[in-house]
Amino acid sequence: MIDSLVDITLLTLLVIHAFAIVYLRNLFAIIMLFGSFSFLSAGLFVVMDAVDVAFTEAAVGAGISTVLMLGTLALTYRRDEEKQEKQPAHKPWLPLFVVSITGAMLIYGTSDIPDFGDPQAPSQLHVGPYYLEKSLPETGVPNVVTAVLASYRGFDTLGEVTVIFTAGIAVMLLIGGRRRSTRDDAKAGDDHET
C-alpha cells in the first residue's frame, strides 16, 4: 500500500519533471531539473530494492553529471541571453507523432512482460538462482551484487573500468591542458587578412 503510494508520487513527479524539461527554455533550470530527475529515479530504485543501482544513480546522475553539465554550460555560452535555448525553427508535429507511436508501442510491449518480481520470469530462472544460492558459500561476500560484479562478472567490470579510463584520456586529449587564447589569435589573424 505504502509502496504503491510512494511509486505513484515519484512517477507523477518524474512526469512533471519531464514536461517541465521539454517546456522550459532556460538551460540552467533544465540542468537542475535533470539533477532532481535523477534523484527521483534513485528513490524509485530504492522502492524496487535495487539499492546499489540507486546509489550509483544518486551519486553519478544527480551529483557528478549535474556538475559536468553546469561546466559545459559555463563553457558554451558567451552572453547571458544565450543561456536561453533558441526557439525551434520547425513545427513539433512530426517528432510528436514519432514519439507518440514509439511510446504506444512500448506500452503495448509491456503487456507481454512478466509481472514485477514474478518468480517464474525468465530472468529469475537463468543464472539468478545460482548466484543467490552459491555466492555466499563460494565468495564469502554477503552482498550478491558485489559478488556478481567483482567476481563472477569480473571481466565485464574490468572492461567498464577501462571504458572510464579511456573516457578520461579522451577528455584530456580534447579539452585538457591550457587554453590557447584562440580569440586573440583569431583577431590577429583577421587583422592580417584585412
Add this chain to the structure above:
Amino acid sequence: MKHNLILRVVSKFLIPLIFLFALYVQFHGDFGPGGGFQAGVIFSAGLILYALVFGVKTAKQIIPPFILRCLASLGVLIYAGTGVAGLLLGGNYLEYGVLGSTQVAGQHLGILIIELGVGITVMSVMLIIFFAFAERGQPE
C-alpha cells in the same frame, strides 16, 4: 565564491565526512550497498566541492594533475594486475581463489583489491574530467 564565509565553514565540516563516507562505501561494499564505483564518485565529489568553494587552483595544489593521471592508470593496473597475479599463482585470469589460502579467503581478497582499483580509477578520472572543464572556462 572565495569570500562566502558560510559556504567555506560548512564545506569544511562536510568534506571530511564525505571522504569518510566514501571510504566506508569502498571497504564496506562487500557487506552493504556500494563498491568501488560509488566510492570513487563520492570521493571525487568531496574534492569537487572543495574546488568549487576554494578555487580550482587550490584544489590542484592538493592533487596535482600529474598524480591524478598516474592514479587513473594505477587503478586499471591494480585490477588487471590482480588477474595476472592469479595467472602466476596457477589459476585462470581474474580467478581470485588462488590468491588466498582457501577459496573464500582468496575471493574476499581479490574482490577487495579490484574494488580498490575501480575506486582509484573512477575517483581520478572524474577529477580529471572536472578539472578539464573547469580549467577550460578560465582564460589564462
